[in-house]
Amino acid sequence: MTTNKQWQLAARPEGRLTDDDFTWTEETLPELQAGQLRLRNVYISMDPANRAWTNSADTYLPAVQIGDVMRATTIGIVEESKNERFKVGDALLGMGGWQEYLITDGRGFQKVPSLAGLPLTAHFGLLGHIGMTAYFGLLDIGAPKEGETLVVSAAAGAVGSIVGQIGKIKGCHVVGIAGTDEKCAWLTDELGFDAAINYKTENVYKALKKHCPNGIDIYFENVGGAMLDMVLAQVNDFARIPVCGMISQYNVKEPYGVKALPVIISRRVKMQGFIVLDYFSRVQEAYAELIPWALSGQLQYRVHVEEGLERAPEVLNMLFDGGNQGKLILKVGDE
Amino acid sequence: MTTNKQWQLAARPEGRLTDDDFTWTEETLPELQAGQLRLRNVYISMDPANRAWTNSADTYLPAVQIGDVMRATTIGIVEESKNERFKVGDALLGMGGWQEYLITDGRGFQKVPSLAGLPLTAHFGLLGHIGMTAYFGLLDIGAPKEGETLVVSAAAGAVGSIVGQIGKIKGCHVVGIAGTDEKCAWLTDELGFDAAINYKTENVYKALKKHCPNGIDIYFENVGGAMLDMVLAQVNDFARIPVCGMISQYNVKEPYGVKALPVIISRRVKMQGFIVLDYFSRVQEAYAELIPWALSGQLQYRVHVEEGLERAPEVLNMLFDGGNQGKLILKVGDE
Structure with a gap:
């Protein structure tokens, strides 16, 4: 019994x-x-x-x-x-x-x-919905190419930290945005991000200008609101924005109005929302890369x-x- | 001489x-x-x-x-x-x-x-940049499927009127938005749109609800601003928004802030800007369909x-x- x-x-x-x-x-x-x-x-x-x-x-x-x-x-x-x-x-x-x-x-x-x-x-x-979210959002929608610049918001979060590391494996210049100096240090010192921006203490627009000298090719969006406007002002032609979350907008009474959208025409930007459930049929595709990366220590x-x-x-x-x-x-x- | x-x-x-x-x-x-x-x-x-x-x-x-x-x-x-x-x-x-x-x-x-x-x-x-804009914007980004609902803003314009007609050829339920009753009548009576909304005299949100009983699968965007918010509130899962123009925003001092963007996550919406020049290498693809449609009178x-x-x-x-x-x-x- x-x-x-x-x-x-x-x-x-x-x-x-x-x-x-x-x-x-x-x-x-x-x-x-x-x-x-x-x-x-x-x-x-x-x-x-x-x-x-x-x-x-x-x-x-x-x-x-x-x-x-x-x-x-x-x-x-x-x-x-x-x-x-x-x-x-x-x-x-x-x-x-x-x-x-x-x-x-x-x-x-x-x-x-x-x-x-x-x-x-x-x-x-890593092998559950968090890893799948990072993997398919970045690779399927973001389609990173070597040498491109990837910006990740909520970069020290579960999804964001994997996104940035996959970006590095794919040869991107990776810039993360997070909310404490400790998180920023973790991103650059331990996860290999090229730069990290503390959005609570830095001017994010100027910091992006500084850390993305060639503009932004991919923005992995977890935050929404004003952050999106600051990124849109600096995107390159044919930029991709996988939209994973807009956490800044979930608990506000007055939603932020995004003003920079017309730039998606002149810059030919693709902005696409996704939900990880839609990718579960392709889970083996993700395992085939995520498991070796994790075993080799490339992905923490x-x-x-x-x-x-x-x-x-x-x-x-x-x-x-x-x-x-x-x-x-x-x-x-x-x- | x-x-x-x-x-x-x-x-x-x-x-x-x-x-x-x-x-x-x-x-x-x-x-x-x-x-x-x-x-x-x-x-x-x-x-x-x-x-x-x-x-x-x-x-x-x-x-x-x-x-x-x-x-x-x-x-x-x-x-x-x-x-x-x-x-x-x-x-x-x-x-x-x-x-x-x-x-x-x-x-x-x-x-x-x-x-x-x-x-x-x-x-x-039709065979120049206007026809190419309508053709590639709708088919390449919008990817219409039979039975889907297509909404077109600035529908009586040069591009919009072709977009809607191609939508009908592809089997969509097509709703146009235009600025005079005369234009609306032209869309429905001569071009075969299923419905047309006069945005100057009608409540566009309610009119879309009425004319799109199955929600909106594709929104061909020529206008931007508040119109986009009204459409986003009614999009279906996996909706596509080819962004051709946002003419409402070009001459305003205070740009309109789009508030409904978080819906692109839950609805997995793709929003993509484009410029016709990027498609000129594929012009023969468009000719192969546009010319027969024009000759047969399907496309006016x-x-x-x-x-x-x-x-x-x-x-x-x-x-x-x-x-x-x-x-x-x-x-x-x-x-």
Whole structure:
């Protein structure tokens, strides 16, 4: 008999999460039925979307209901299986939730390969939706060519930091924009960016002029608003702008009006929004490059691992307090 | 001996052109030297850019100098030739200027084919840069598919009217936006648009909602500003926006700030500016479709022909007074 511990949603949180918003419960798991398997969670991905799922309004997924186990993406190991698709020892990625164990028929779960030299947690980031976002946004829409200038906003973020490194691998002059001197130093000193601009202390327009003496060929857009106007004023002919996010505009009452758009005609600029889900059918294409880059150390990816299922609510809060440095992961068991 | 009449620029015009801004001169043409040919102009294309060329500031071409013959695109017939590339009777398109004749070594001129059933003037429009702009902007960037909804702004303009008709040929539901009821009636009654919106008398946002019940898949952008915001609010997933012009923004002191850009992420919109010059190497591709469409009557193109070289300054003014209905052409001789 296996005992399972889990966090169930107890109330609709307001602002920061507290332990009172969840109920810590223990239950004895039943025997497996035909087609089922028992998964032991090892890693729980802590994502900003998790917080949105606790609200009463549905997002791109239905809201988590009061009394349900808190939803989260997890990686777990199959401990027992009466399911034909998965066998004992397989590592599975799926919506395993904030709990130690779960019994499932395996629908919605996928087996993740164990890659010598790469931690399982890479599947939450570099080989997960973050790596895919960076890879396809930059290569499919940005189409970088050797010697071109790439500017990345939110460059120290999970996606931005990978975008810039791929840009360097592809031979670009890479300039990142971030919000602290420490982040800027990380970009240039550890990730190999050619330059980094602290948008909180520098005049971004002038700094771009200085660090992009040949103009801007690709702008990987995570921020939007005034930053976009400053970049558009300096783009080269046939510039590409993959639009991954416009985070400056999500929580403002009065949206910023972008004024420099006519330049996209004279400069023949392509500006294109994308969502990583649209590229999931091409995931093997990305693996074929991302895995060797990661194994060779050309591509660095920062994870921030906390431990202990019982700390889940407080750990999720770190995302909103700026307490994490890299992709936030909660470890709840041994691999 | 051939006598040539021409208009030379006499002064930098202010506002509307007057005959005093030009000097009417007659000269006797010299004998041809080896490599030269004598061209007799038949049609002069009257374009908004002509007016800009009379100013002292250079544009994408150098300013016309005082004392020079006024520059303009023309179609002429070779009357005598000591040039290997061109023979007597050839129709040539090039910068022939506001004059009856010119002697040239042929550089910068191209032979235009005489197409049974199509007037020579088609080379100024449908088969010239206007037709190419509509063709490549819509097909190369807009990539229309049967059953999709296409919205065209400045739809009664030279480019817009062709865009909408090609959209119909490609099986789209086509909605045009124009500035008078008469233009709207022309779009729906004569050109086969499914609907037309008078932006001066209708609420464009609501009218688009009504006439685009399945949302907007392609927006051929000629206008920019608030119109773009209204369209972005109604685009479908994977919409394409070929950006040909943003004429609402060219003469304003305070540019309009476009606020709806974040939607290009969630809707995965592609917005791409272009200039027809970039497509000139692919002109045969366009001819292969445009010529049969024009010959079969599927594609209508309106020209407005005035006559008489001596009227050139007053005829050019028509462009700015709104006096022309269709591409403005000055006929100065017989074909």
